[in-house]
Amino acid sequence: MSSKKVIGPTFEEMLHPEKIDPKVRKLALQKFKEDPLDPINFFNITWKGPDNKIKYVVLPKELTGVDANIIVMYGRDFPTGSHKVGATYSIMAEKVIRDEVDPSYHTLVWPSTGNYGIGGAWVGCRMKFDSVVILPEEMSKERFDIIRSYGARVIATPGCESNVKEIYDKAKELKAENPEKVRILNQFEEFGNYRFHYYVTGNTMLELVKNEKIGNGRIAAIVSGVGSAGTIACGDRVKQEFPETKVVTLEPIQCPTISMNGYGGHDIQGIGDKHVTWIHHVTNSDAVIAVDDMESKKGLQLLTDEVGKSFLKEFISAEQVEEMATIFGISGVANVLGAIKVAKEYGYGPNDNILTIATDTVERYRSVMADLDKRFGKMDRTEAKARFESIFMGVKTDWFFEGTLENRRRWHNLKYYTWVEQQGKTVEELNEQLKEEYWEKQQAMVKETDKLIMEYREREGIYGL
Numbered sequence: 001m002s003s004k005k006v007i008g009p010t011f012e013e014m015l016h017p018e019k020i021d022p023k024v025r026k027l028a029l030q031k032f033k034e035d036p037l038d039p040i041n042f043f044n045i046t047w048k049g050p051d052n053k054i055k056y057v058v059l060p061k062e063l064t065g066v067d068a069n070i071i072v073m074y075g076r077d078f079p080t081g082s083h084k085v086g087a088t089y090s091i092m093a094e095k096v097i098r099d100e101v102d103p104s105y106h107t108l109v110w111p112s113t114g115n116y117g118i119g120g121a122w123v124g125c126r127m128k129f130d131s132v133v134i135l136p137e138e139m140s141k142e143r144f145d146i147i148r149s150y151g152a153r154v155i156a157t158p159g160c161e162s163n164v165k166e167i168y169d170k171a172k173e174l175k176a177e178n179p180e181k182v183r184i185l186n187q188f189e190e191f192g193n194y195r196f197h198y199y200v201t202g203n204t205m206l207e208l209v210k211n212e213k214i215g216n217g218r219i220a221a222i223v224s225g226v227g228s229a230g231t232i233a234c235g236d237r238v239k240q241e242f243p244e245t246k247v248v249t250l251e252p253i254q255c256p257t258i259s260m261n262g263y264g265g266h267d268i269q270g271i272g273d274k275h276v277t278w279i280h281h282v283t284n285s286d287a288v289i290a291v292d293d294m295e296s297k298k299g300l301q302l303l304t305d306e307v308g309k310s311f312l313k314e315f316i317s318a319e320q321v322e323e324m325a326t327i328f329g330i331s332g333v334a335n336v337l338g339a340i341k342v343a344k345e346y347g348y349g350p351n352d353n354i355l356t357i358a359t360d361t362v363e364r365y366r367s368v369m370a371d372l373d374k375r376f377g378k379m380d381r382t383e384a385k386a387r388f389e390s391i392f393m394g395v396k397t398d399w400f401f402e403g404t405l406e407n408r409r410r411w412h413n414l415k416y417y418t419w420v421e422q423q424g425k426t427v428e429e430l431n432e433q434l435k436e437e438y439w440e441k442q443q444a445m446v447k448e449t450d451k452l453i454m455e456y457r458e459r460e461g462i463y464g465l
Helices: 011-015 022-034 039-044 084-097 115-126 141-149 164-177 191-211 231-241 293-304 306-312 318-324 330-346 366-376 381-392 405-413 415-420 427-432 436-460
Strands: 056-058 069-074 107-111 130-136 153-157 182-184 221-225 246-252 287-291 353-358 400-402
Touching (some): 011 191, 011 436, 056 318, 069 191, 069 330, 084 191, 084 436, 107 164, 115 130, 115 141, 130 164, 141 153, 141 366, 191 231, 191 353, 221 231, 231 353, 231 436, 246 330, 306 318, 330 353, 330 381, 415 427
Parallel strands (some): 246 287
Antiparallel strands (some): 056 069, 287 400
16 A cells, blocks of 8 residues: 555545545545544545535625625635645646656655645645645745644745745756656646636535525626636636626735736735736636735734624624634635625625635634734724724725726736746747637546546555555
């Protein structure tokens, strides 16, 4: 068993865990509690719980101040505490079943600004690979600690969330030192990331609104902050079912790359990486919006600090307040503020559903919350009330850029500078991305990958059984 490569679920099984062999599912659920580092936990990569129900909340309208239903699917209960583990597993699975990587020889390099690197550390080490995560030095202390606890090495590069070029440069340096041994698994260009969210996240969203009978049973808009642009691939699937869905890309005001060809440092950890990623289907975006990083951080503190929760419980049920405190990180709050902005801009009503994502939880940002206390002082009720009214109730429709034909082409053209000039992609393939057939071809690979995973498991068995 020790010489085997480790593999886990198919895309279909991640979407529908009830289709996993009952023995495997039972063991995976058992190990989720007893041994979260056991590779059988690959079979817990899903948006659904042990009861096969989707993990989501409909935010109380007392918090959002809009009539539309803002529905948040949350990644808290994925094996690493973030849905990014789905992207890392999917990328790795596609490599393993095609014999493109060998745990007895290759070193995996995971360029990241946080949750992808955490996922890479967890997945890579569970698959018995030597794994190295490259991370900007200004990311939260918790990120570095978690990566090391999963068994990976970590290299800190200069800068913050938006300093991705520095990550790329370090990855190139490692590759140049040992080109045969090093394999770079770049979430910004690997389509396994896109496919996980297109198929698993997108279809989960469709199932959610149809089966739970929320609003009109359709999806008016999807709002997602863009880091690697994996998550927002769910919009490609949803639009195939509901063509009227608005796919809205979100980024920080402090680094408005897509919306204004801008740059800058910010602290919405997980989004706003100062370039347009290779796997981002930007010509399918209906709008780009921007939100403030400090509002996102202060909003998270309001939702998770005991004083903030006490204030919210004055007009929201205690059960809802406590639940929200466990599902949000900084980028999740940014997504909620973006969803409120979209609801106001488009005038959505009580029958309209806006879907968004909470990637991780406040547990990865306790040090950031402590820094807020040092900078602004401990929050009291007066401050909690001021934050609620200014951050949540005060969302404006500024920083809203419609996806006109010209804007979509402009957003697409930004890929040239990173990917053709710096990363070795061709102009020909860049031009191919303007065609819908390019993206449909990427989507179709889900079935091929699932077939190869099943063949691999029939040949090699499942690790742990």
